[in-house]
Amino acid sequence: MISPTLVLVQTLNGVQFGVMLFLFAAGLTLVLGIMNLVNLAHGSLYMLGAYYTATIAQWTGSFVIGLVAALPLIFITGAAIEWVVLRRLYTRDHLDQVLATFGLILLLNEAARLVWGEGGLYVEMPALLSGSVRLAPGIIYPVYRLTIIAIGLAIAVALYVIVARTRLGMLIRAGASNREMVEALGIDIRLLFTAVFGLGAMLAALAGGLAGPLFSVNPGMGDSVLILALVVVVIGGIGSIRGSFLAALAIGIVDTIGRAFLPGLFAAFLPRPVADAIGPATASVLIYLLMAVVLFFRPQGLFPARHG
Amino acid sequence: MNRGIIGLAAALLASLLTTPAGAADKLKVGFVATLSGPGSQLGQNLLDGFMLGVDETGGKLGGLPTEISKNDDQFKPDVGRQIAERLVKRDQVDIVTGVIFSNVMMALYNTVVDQKTILIGSNAGPSPIAGKNCSPYFFSTSWQNDQPHAAVGEYVQQQGVKRIFLIASNYAAGQDAIAGFKSRFKGEIVGEIYPAIGQPDYAAEIAQIAAAQPDAVYAFIASSAAVNFARQYSEAGLMKKIPLYSAFMIYSLTLPQLGDVALGARSAAFWTPDLDNEVSKHFVAAFRKKYNYIPSVYAAQAYDSARLIDAAVREIGGKVEDKEALIKALAHAPFKSVRGAFRYNTNHFPIQDFHATEIIRDKAGDLIEHDAGVVIKDFADSYAHECPMK
Numbered sequence: 001m002i003s004p005t006l007v008l009v010q011t012l013n014g015v016q017f018g019v020m021l022f023l024f025a026a027g028l029t030l031v032l033g034i035m036n037l038v039n040l041a042h043g044s045l046y047m048l049g050a051y052y053t054a055t056i057a058q059w060t061g062s063f064v065i066g067l068v069a070a071l072p073l074i075f076i077t078g079a080a081i082e083w084v085v086l087r088r089l090y091t092r093d094h095l096d097q098v099l100a101t102f103g104l105i106l107l108l109n110e111a112a113r114l115v116w117g118e119g120g121l122y123v124e125m126p127a128l129l130s131g132s133v134r135l136a137p138g139i140i141y142p143v144y145r146l147t148i149i150a151i152g153l154a155i156a157v158a159l160y161v162i163v164a165r166t167r168l169g170m171l172i173r174a175g176a177s178n179r180e181m182v183e184a185l186g187i188d189i190r191l192l193f194t195a196v197f198g199l200g201a202m203l204a205a206l207a208g209g210l211a212g213p214l215f216s217v218n219p220g221m222g223d224s225v226l227i228l229a230l231v232v233v234v235i236g237g238i239g240s241i242r243g244s245f246l247a248a249l250a251i252g253i254v255d256t257i258g259r260a261f262l263p264g265l266f267a268a269f270l271p272r273p274v275a276d277a278i279g280p281a282t283a284s285v286l287i288y289l290l291m292a293v294v295l296f297f298r299p300q301g302l303f304p305a306r307h308g
Numbered sequence: 309m310n311r312g313i314i315g316l317a318a319a320l321l322a323s324l325l326t327t328p329a330g331a332a333d334k335l336k337v338g339f340v341a342t343l344s345g346p347g348s349q350l351g352q353n354l355l356d357g358f359m360l361g362v363d364e365t366g367g368k369l370g371g372l373p374t375e376i377s378k379n380d381d382q383f384k385p386d387v388g389r390q391i392a393e394r395l396v397k398r399d400q401v402d403i404v405t406g407v408i409f410s411n412v413m414m415a416l417y418n419t420v421v422d423q424k425t426i427l428i429g430s431n432a433g434p435s436p437i438a439g440k441n442c443s444p445y446f447f448s449t450s451w452q453n454d455q456p457h458a459a460v461g462e463y464v465q466q467q468g469v470k471r472i473f474l475i476a477s478n479y480a481a482g483q484d485a486i487a488g489f490k491s492r493f494k495g496e497i498v499g500e501i502y503p504a505i506g507q508p509d510y511a512a513e514i515a516q517i518a519a520a521q522p523d524a525v526y527a528f529i530a531s532s533a534a535v536n537f538a539r540q541y542s543e544a545g546l547m548k549k550i551p552l553y554s555a556f557m558i559y560s561l562t563l564p565q566l567g568d569v570a571l572g573a574r575s576a577a578f579w580t581p582d583l584d585n586e587v588s589k590h591f592v593a594a595f596r597k598k599y600n601y602i603p604s605v606y607a608a609q610a611y612d613s614a615r616l617i618d619a620a621v622r623e624i625g626g627k628v629e630d631k632e633a634l635i636k637a638l639a640h641a642p643f644k645s646v647r648g649a650f651r652y653n654t655n656h657f658p659i660q661d662f663h664a665t666e667i668i669r670d671k672a673g674d675l676i677e678h679d680a681g682v683v684i685k686d687f688a689d690s691y692a693h694e695c696p697m698k
Contacts (some may be wrong), residue, residue, distance in 0.1 A: 118345075120532050122565035212542075260512040
């Protein structure tokens with residue numbers, strides 16, 4: 001049952017998963033690289049982005065308005081979180097940062113439950129993007145997922161241009177490489193931090209908003225993505241956008257292809273109940289295997305921003 | 309000598325404080341369900357159904373003023389067990405009822421029945437309780453866990469489906485669901501996959517289903533991911549091409565989130581909101597008036613449990629301390645259930661009809677599960693023969 005068309009469709013699925021992961025992880029790697037801050041609450045920004053988009057989309061009846069309007073809202077939310085909590089953590093140990101931002105996750109999850117309830121929010125798929133399209137004979141793929149791939153790739157290109165060709169990008173690369181030197185050269189590091197944090201938050205919110213029509217919006221939806229994003233950051237190299245992009249794509253494809261074909265592979269030489277038990281488990285583990293392999297050869301990740 | 313007098317005084321005081329034997333003056337019920345975190349929607353439904361039943365008796369189940377404690381097991385077996393210990397030993401309740409999840413049920417079951425306290429389960433029905441570990445103190449107003457899935461299997465078989473694709477979340481209940489389905493379905497299984505529980509994106513799995521081109525799909529995806537699966541299935545264009553059969557996925561709880569995507573989805577249940585009998589019609593109307601949403605099977609099960617308690621206690625004249633009599637009264641179920649005919653098997657699980665269900669828009673324009681006819685009449689669970697009770 002493994003036909004070329006199935007492999008192609010699954011690869012597309014993997015790419016779609018990968019670009020969403022990239023949108024989410026880009027902010028995380030920037031914050032970690034430039035601000036040296038482990039911000040586990042990044043997943044909560046993803047979740048809140050999804051909730052804002054869903055709520056506004058329901059009020060206005062337009063998904064696009066919801067998506068666009070959520071961005072400044074998340075910027076404000078992110079700024080508030082930064083001002084109240086994160087600001088105090090810059091000089092502290094990574095472990096303290098983990099503890100504090102983990103507490104933030106619990107707080108924000110509960111807050112989401114209080115405001116929107118446990119049941120999950122339903123985001124209407126925009127009519128223009130719903131349904132499937134025929135890419136080739138035998139390959140039918142949902143339009144919406146193609147849109148996500150397009151948006152993700154466009155943003156990846158935009159980020160590349162920003163990072164490689166603009167002054168802000170230069171400051172980002174310099175800050176990721178050697179923060180103290182940047183400060184010593186008279187750059188207002190506070191402003192840079194705010195810009196970086198805001199950018200990362202908006203990317204996460206975009207990923208969350210885009211996820212809405214596909215998955216239901218639930219409290220805690222950011223938690224599982226966060227774990228994968230951390231793997232992306234580790235594999236890609238802390239502070240590197242390019243690294244996150246490649247790592248996210250790799251993880252997206254490995255995870256999807258693994259989930260799709262491993263159980264079948266095991267079933268070829270193992271009794272079915274065993275194959276069905278081991279297959280899915282191994283598929284999940286594959287990502288961490290990938291991380292281990294990459295780290296074995298390059299302990300700093302694929303494109304480490306820090307030097308020395 | 310001082311100690312002797314104090315001891316005597318204490319004994320006298322103690323004898324004054326014990327209530328005299330005779331009719332109890334109130335009924336103590338401990339309600340246990342998952343009321344927080346994931347799964348809380350189910351627990352809240354269960355509670356709402358139960359409280360409607362209680363309110364209809366004016367707060368007096370069986371004519372006795374009823375004290376109900378509401379306990380949240382947080383979907384954790386150890387918390388469930390602690391709650392049961394407290395209810396049974398410290399609060400000395402007459403009846404423990406509720407329990408959504410089977411793992412919590414298994415944790416608190418022995419605590420309750422070993423202390424000879426009546427346990428009326430209104431949802432979870434794991435097989436050990438129906439079979440080897442059955443107890444006269446346990447009664448179910450729901451079903452045995454395998455039954456709903458077997459009923460869907462029967463429905464699918466009766467529809468003439470030859471090739472089916474199975475997909476279930478990879479945990480105990482998911483595997484049981486597939487096993488229950490297979491007990492009735494005799495055709496060819498072209499695919500059987502178990503995605504990780506809680507996984508939000510089913511693109512990979514749906515692509516496999518499309519490639520296999522089955523006649524139908526049977527799905528059992530746990531909790532909120534169920535909505536994701538249904539919507540992604542529809543987005544991929546499959547809802548119209550390959551009929552989707554499922555259990556506990558596309559029903560009253562999830563219809564508001566799914567909207568039109570759910571139309572045509574099929575399942576099987578012992579009860580639907582449009583079931584044609586007086587008790588059910590009254591229940592649905594009263595429930596919608598009080599809570600402003602369409603009741604789910606959980607609410608119906610809990611409502612029945614309240615009415616069962618009411619009828620049984622009434623029959624023994626409120627003498628709940630006579631456990632033997634209460635058990636006898638419960639066992640012959642002297643009440644009219646929302647599901648129509650109701651009677652107990654030897655293991656205190658119901659023998660009941662299961663209906664095919666399909667999601668339609670009713671005349672008022674609401675999305676509901678529609679009763680599409682009986683698929684299994686007088687369905688008794690398959691573990692009763694392992695139970696030593698006769």
